[in-house]
Amino acid sequence: MNSPANSPSGEAKPAALITAENVDKHFGSFHVIKNVSTTFYQGEVTVIIGASGSGKSTFLRMLNRLETHDAGRIVIDGIELNSDMKHIDAVRREVGMVFQSFNLFPHLTVLDNVSLAPRRVRKTPKIEAEAAARALLAKVGLSDHVNKYPHQISGGQQQRVAIARALAMQPKVMLFDEPTSALDPEMIKEVLDVMKDLARSGMTMIVVTHEMGFARDVADRVIFFEHGQILAEAPPEEFFGNTKNERIRAFLGQIAN
Amino acid sequence: MKSALSLLPRSWSREKRSAVAIAIAVAGMLLFLWLCAIPLSWMPEPIGSAAELFARGARLTVELTVVSGLIGILIGFLMALAKLSRIWPLRWFAQFYIWVLRGTPLIVQLYFVCFALPDIIPLQLSDFNSAILALALNVGAYNAEAIRAGILAVHKGQTEAARSLGLSPFQTFAAVIFPQSFRVALPALVNNFVSLLKDSSLASVIGVVELMTIGSRLRAETYEPVPVLTTAAILYLALTTIMTQVSNAIERQLDVQNHQ
Numbered sequence: 001m002n003s004p005a006n007s008p009s010g011e012a013k014p015a016a017l018i019t020a021e022n023v024d025k026h027f028g029s030f031h032v033i034k035n036v037s038t039t040f041y042q043g044e045v046t047v048i049i050g051a052s053g054s055g056k057s058t059f060l061r062m063l064n065r066l067e068t069h070d071a072g073r074i075v076i077d078g079i080e081l082n083s084d085m086k087h088i089d090a091v092r093r094e095v096g097m098v099f100q101s102f103n104l105f106p107h108l109t110v111l112d113n114v115s116l117a118p119r120r121v122r123k124t125p126k127i128e129a130e131a132a133a134r135a136l137l138a139k140v141g142l143s144d145h146v147n148k149y150p151h152q153i154s155g156g157q158q159q160r161v162a163i164a165r166a167l168a169m170q171p172k173v174m175l176f177d178e179p180t181s182a183l184d185p186e187m188i189k190e191v192l193d194v195m196k197d198l199a200r201s202g203m204t205m206i207v208v209t210h211e212m213g214f215a216r217d218v219a220d221r222v223i224f225f226e227h228g229q230i231l232a233e234a235p236p237e238e239f240f241g242n243t244k245n246e247r248i249r250a251f252l253g254q255i256a257n
Numbered sequence: 258m259k260s261a262l263s264l265l266p267r268s269w270s271r272e273k274r275s276a277v278a279i280a281i282a283v284a285g286m287l288l289f290l291w292l293c294a295i296p297l298s299w300m301p302e303p304i305g306s307a308a309e310l311f312a313r314g315a316r317l318t319v320e321l322t323v324v325s326g327l328i329g330i331l332i333g334f335l336m337a338l339a340k341l342s343r344i345w346p347l348r349w350f351a352q353f354y355i356w357v358l359r360g361t362p363l364i365v366q367l368y369f370v371c372f373a374l375p376d377i378i379p380l381q382l383s384d385f386n387s388a389i390l391a392l393a394l395n396v397g398a399y400n401a402e403a404i405r406a407g408i409l410a411v412h413k414g415q416t417e418a419a420r421s422l423g424l425s426p427f428q429t430f431a432a433v434i435f436p437q438s439f440r441v442a443l444p445a446l447v448n449n450f451v452s453l454l455k456d457s458s459l460a461s462v463i464g465v466v467e468l469m470t471i472g473s474r475l476r477a478e479t480y481e482p483v484p485v486l487t488t489a490a491i492l493y494l495a496l497t498t499i500m501t502q503v504s505n506a507i508e509r510q511l512d513v514q515n516h517q
Contacts, residue, residue, distance in 0.1 A: 064421050093423040103418035107436045116432060117422035162418075169422055 014041040017173055017204055018063060023072035025058065025228075032058050033069070034228040040173070045205045047215040047236075050225030051251065056208050059225065060175050063206065064095040077172055093121060096166030100178040102158045104150040104165070110137065111146040114165045121169070129168075136164040140194050156187030160194050173204040180211055212255055216240055224248055278506035286499045290316050293492070303479040304488050307471070314471035315492050321385075321457040321467055322500075325392035326450050332393060333400020333446075340405055351401065358398035364459050367391045371463040388460035396453045400446055407442030408434060440511045447504035451497050458493070468492055 018040040025033040032055045040046055050056045061067040062074060065081050065088050074081040076091050105113050114133035118124040124132070137146055140160040145153050150161065159179055166174060176195065180188040192214050199205055199218045209215070215222050215236055222239040224232040224247075232245055243249060265274045293315060297308035304311070339351035358366070370391040375381050382390065411434050419429040458469035472489035476482045 066417055066421060089423060089425065092421055095421070097418075097421040099414060099418065101414055103412075103414040105415065105418070105433055105437075107440065117419075117424060120428050120432060121423040121425075165422070 014043055016040070017042050017044075017077055018206075019073070019075045020059075020063075021073040021075075023059070023062065023069045023074060025062070025067065025070050032228050033062070035072070036228070036230055037072075038223065038230060038233065040204065040206060042172075043202050043204055044220045045199045045203075045218050046207070046221045046223060047219040048206065048208045048223045048225060049210065049212075049215065049251070050231075054225040055228040056223075056225040057177055060177055060206060060208050063173075063175055064092050064097055066097075093169060094172045096169060096171035096174040098159070098162050098166055098174065098176045098179050100181050102150070102155070102162045102182070104158055104161055106150050109147050109149055110142065110153070110161050113150070113161055114168050117165070118168050133164070133168055136167050137161070139197075140164050141190070154187060155183045156190045159183065159187075159191045163191075163194055163198070167198075173206065174198065176205065176207040176209065178208055178210070180209065210255060212240070212252070224251070226251075272510065275506045275509035279503060279510065282499060282502040282506055286319070286496075286503065289495060289499060290319060293495075297488070300488075301484075303475065303481050304484055307475055310471050310475070311468070311488060311492060314466065314468035315496065317385075317465065317467040318454065318457055318469075318493075319496060321388060321392065321460060321465070322450070322454040325389045325457070326396060326453050328389070328393035329396035329400055329449070329453065330446065332397025333404050336397060336401035337404035337408060340401065341408060355398045355401055358395055363391070363395050363456055364462060366395055367459055367463050370394075384460075384464045387463060388457070388465045392453060392457060392460070395456070396449050399449045399452075403442045403445035403449065404438065406445070407438035407440075409438075410441045411437045440508075443504075443508050443511060447501070447508065450504065451500055454497055454500060455493065 016039045020039075021037050023033055023036045025031075034055075036059060048056045048060065058067050062069050062081075063076065068083075069081075077094055079087050079090050081087060081091055105116070108116065111130060111133055114136060115124075115126070115129040118129040118132065119126060134143070134146060137143060140163060142153075142157060142160055142164070145157060145161075150158050153161070163174075163179075179195070180191050183191060188211070192211060195205070195207070195214065196218050207214070207219075219236045221233055222236050223230055224239070224245075226247060232239070232243070232248055234243075239248070240252070243252075265277060269277070290312070294308045294312035297304060297311055299305065300308070336351045336354060339347040340355070342348050342351075367388065370382070371384065371387040374387075415433050415437065416429055419433040420426075424432065457467060460467055461470040461473060464470070468489055472485055476485045479485060
């Protein structure tokens, strides 16, 4: 455990996509992230778990600079994240983000939600962007809803649109910030299924979640956050197997109940 | 007053119903301005013979309102952005502007633009243009607060989502924040617009021959305040009613979330 340089499985070591070195952050007097270092590899699915307030979401949001870091280095696909706006914009084009509260654009149709960024940022022609958006929406099972507005579809469908919207920019890595936490139980599966398909397609994913089943089935690596630190990281078999760590066992026990 | 929308077939889509309602209300406004002299001319004296004057006054009132109202929305938009700006001189200027324009009577502002401004800057505006300028500056201050509130009402997650998709700050504002904030601000903007129509009557004090000027001149000439002022009031009421219908329909058109 606690050996971030190790590749998730015994295969040939894939390329590092994101490196975080000694990342530190305070919210006022609250030390939310304490000297965190880890590496995320191409094609790897990482699940980050931990209690609320442990800093896991803050850490995830740092990876596309929705939160700034006070100290340390974050390098994404060779670009260092700092206050340079050009770097931030370059990184954000490569990093897709899915939020707990979906954050779909309520004044735009599902199709426009998905095709907006390619059209504005990549300057893709409208017809092309919409064709690509339709294909993505078909992939997440929403072909029948392209012309609806977000409020006309269910939460699970909205989150699938949000995933398609992020994928439309053809990101190299997808970040998920508790993607199923705002959903009714019967809708969680449809979102997790889409995420599983995505993982199988080879997408690099970093997922903050409380869905232990997803972590067990799909993750290459599980990171356990506590008090702003990475307490443990391991492949899921090892993590959910006979961990000797008391805190992890306590946490998993609470989740199970 | 019920919305004319409720009279349209339920089976039509929201967009179709509101588009038709906008068209009907705008056509109604034009028709009213064009034809209101005819029923007025059937009225007993002193109204009947002054029908054409009243109609001309009503047209000028609408002209004043629409022109200064549109400029006022532009001013309000710029002032709202200035007040939310990170650049402190802009913020300070907008704050000062809103403070002065909302804290002084419109009649003082009208007199100031008409009589004091030419002494300060070498620019001689016509009475009509002075009225336009004063009304636009005044309603602009109120619009600024409405638009600013609309921008602040858009959830932070919208900016985060747009920025994380790689949209620039400007693209985020233009494509995501502004369209949503405009819908939030619209009821207040409409309210300001209707108030402006009534406030435009103050332009009579600087000699613009709009509806109120006609009314007060006729009252002085005929010594018959009751029919003359009643006619003026009814015409104002008709204009504000039609204008409210237009704005209800526009609101409905933009209301994709079916709040109503």
